[in-house]
Amino acid sequence: MRALVxxxxxxSVTVEGEVIGKIGKGFLVLLGVGHDDTEEQAQKLWAKISKMRIFEDENGKTNLSLADVEGxxxxxxxxxxxxxxxxxxRPSFTDxxxxxxxxxxxxxxxxxVHRDLGHVETGSFGALMQVALVNDGPFTVWLDTDVL
Structure with a gap:
């Protein structure tokens, strides 16, 4: 399982001209699932993402997690x-x-995500989506359960 955080x-994410998911401060998680991925890998990936300390504290250091900033x-x-x-x-997507x-x-x-935060917004699986974002920093992290 792979995530670009x-x-x-x-x-926000829009499908057929309608915004179906929208957030403020927090994480946009682009999530890819591979052939051999499991629920255990999903749990491991979410545990890593939810605890990542990549929000700035009062001293400007990336020291705060999603929960710390109520993201x-x-x-x-x-x-x-x-x-x-x-x-x-031409890319192949057979993996x-x-x-x-x-x-x-x-x-x-x-x-x-919903279990831990009480709220999550999502796209529409398999739909043609337009994703809009304001990347803060910019700060982008690539995670792959094969190397976590």
Whole structure:
């Protein structure tokens, strides 16, 4: 499982002209699910993300977690995080998980966020989405459960 986590001051996701998810200060999590990913990996990934101390404290040091700043989370499915560009110029996405299982694990991950924060916004799995954000810093972190 892979996540691209962006610290944001605001983020939203739009489908067919309608905003379906919107947050203020917090994390935009672009989440990719691979073939062999499991609920245990989703738990491990969320545990890492939820505890990341990448918000600034009163001294300007990145010392505060999502909970410390009462941050929000927008989770958007992103199978393209499994793009393989080794051959040619057209990416292959064969390493991405099968849609039904990937959606199940995406929903499971969002449920973990909801459990811990009480609120989570999401995109629409498999839909053509437009994601807008104001990256704060900018601060972007790449996480992969294969190396956590």
């Amino acid at each position: 962006q610290r944001v001051t605001q983020a 929000e989370v927008l989770v958007v499915s992103q199978f393209t995080l499994y793009a393989n560009c080794k051959k040619g110029n 991405a998980g099968a849609p039904d299982e990937a959606n199940r694990l995406y929903e499971y991950f969002a449920g973990l």
